[in-house]
Amino acid sequence: MTTEPQVTDNPAASRFEIRLAAGDAEPVGFVEYHLSDGEIAFLHTETAPGHEGLGLAGTLVRAALDSARHRQLAVLPYCPFVRVWIGRNREYTDLVPVDRRARFDL
Template identity: 55%
Template sequence: MSTEPAITDNPDADRFEIHVGGELAGFAEYKLKTGQISFTHTEIDDGFSGQGLASRLVRAALDEARGRGLAVLPFCPYVRGWIAKHPDYVDLVPAERRAGFEL
């Protein structure tokens, strides 16, 4: 079994999930509305912390949002901080909601 992280959208649970070795390592919860996705909470299990999994998960989730043409509302502090550190993703956030991003 591969230990390479696998990231999938689980729309039934309203979250993107990251699995390592077949085990759920973490997730990024969201609320989906027409044309937008609101990220509300990101969590990585303590047993998987320190491996950069949250960053990989958020990047994949944001790439999926971009591919689907969704505006991103980063209510989750981790997602918001990640976008602030990666300015090439700020365009996903509606212009009127970008206040506070340090670019």
């Protein structure tokens, strides 16, 4: 039986974290953010060595963006990975304010 990776928000560390299974002690990836005034700026995404290429970063970013949508936060994708991911998944472009999309090439 395989389990789905679990994404959680860790507000104390200002990052969303992904674990291979619920209850795992250490995350295998994270996306750092800065939250202020109705906006969430995604700054850096990282996957642990040995876990790259498994789609974990994409799963992580999708969950973080879904959370931003649910919380009605504007998204500022300063992280290159998040920016490219949004560019490839256009249904998330609306999260980036219209007047800032050009700055992020979206």
